[in-house]
Amino acid sequence: MAASVFIDGAAGTTGIEIAERLASRSEFTVIALTDDRRKDDAARAEALNDADFAILCLPDDAAIAAVGMIRNDRTRVIDASTAHRVADSWTYGFPELVGTDTVAAARFVANPGCYPTGFLALVAPLVRAGLIPTDWPYGCHAVSGYSGGGKAMIAQYENGEPAPAFRAYGLHGGHKHLPEMKAHAGLLREPLFSPAVVPAFRGMVVEVALPASAYLGSDADALRDTLAQFYAGSPIVTVKPADPDMNQLLLPETMEPWDGIDLHVFAGKRGEQARLIAVLDNLGKGASGAALQNLNVMAGLPGETGLRL
Template structure:
């Protein structure tokens, strides 16, 4: 017997990709609304209550309202918005960090943000192990494909014939701080303060690199190899998170201009030649493990399936 899924907000970038991925799977049945009823609250409420699983791909306020439309104690929810990522009663949907059992048993699961996925994958295990401090003023530099900005940013890059010529080749933003991802980065890494977060956008549709640079004073008594080995042990056996040993000849990390859809995440720890620094780097697809792929992984776990069922993990 297949489980039913309703994607509320299926016309957005994340929702479209989830719907396309589920369409080829026999273990789920996707409940859909005609285009002219997508914003009909009565029709949405009916499917939210009919579905075994509801995946919310909505703005924050709309996601909160959608949860309020569920009148039963049966429908299970995955929320891809920011609204519930640090909310009481919600399980953070990063199975590698919170444990698959927690996600499997949860009724309400909040899908992580794309940037926080990279940051937390690197930092949270090391803080838990006591290898780096919880009260350090961490900085996080990250670049993402423009699809992470939703329809408005995609339009800016693709909307006109000359969009690629006139759109920025590098777009730094969040310059005044207060980015919406900061609360989950702090809370789920177990930090005493929010990191200094410097996000930017590149003229590529998908893909993301997240970096946390550490001076040696942040990991006194250890070295880059210790940090890398701790991450390798933490993610041992994961089919989705891979800790890569850097090739001695490796002088660069590249983000392809035409990255293929991918649901994995690669982690690196590079050490300075004189042991004076470590650079923690995560490479992922902002629409894969950073959004739609993570939602599908959470859906798999909640439905009692292997976490990597139907995921795109080949590169």
């Protein structure tokens, strides 16, 4: 029997992608509200309580309110907002890091943020292995496609309005992703985070540059080998082999939808540094793809079922 899914916030970018992709999945049936009912709290509450799974694609306050509408002990929730990513009673929905069994058993799962997905995929396994310290002032530079900025930013880039070639933001710190980056990497301080938007619809490059003093007693090859061992057998996370002839990474303007994530470790020619780089789709593994992976796992299916890999 197909499990029922209600997407609260199905008119947003992430919700639209999830709904479109669930439409072809026989394992699930989507509970849909008409446009005149999707903002009706009574209709939403009914759908939330009728569903086997609720996926929340809402602003933080609305997501918290939606969870409060659930009056049963049966509906399981995947929250794509920031609201519950460091909450004690929620499971962080990164199966590769927290364990597939942990996500499978959870009732409340917080979908990771897009930038943190790249940062944590690179840093968390190395911290756990003791190859890099917990108290280092890590810097994280990242660029994302403009779809991550929501409908207003998409309109600016696609409706003929003047749009910048490079939009740096979060210049004064305090970005909403920092608590989960710190907590789930096991760090003692928040990283120095420098996000930006570029004129590509989707796609993301996340980089953590390390001087050799951050991984004393090791080298770039050991960092790469540790990541490869940690993600061995994963159909979603790929650790790329060393390639000394690779001199650039490109983020295409028209990236195809993708739910995987590629991790690179580039060594300085004199052993003076390592550049850790994650490449992913901010709407794939960074949003809707991650939600579908978590839904699969929670429903007892292989995580990669129906993903674009």
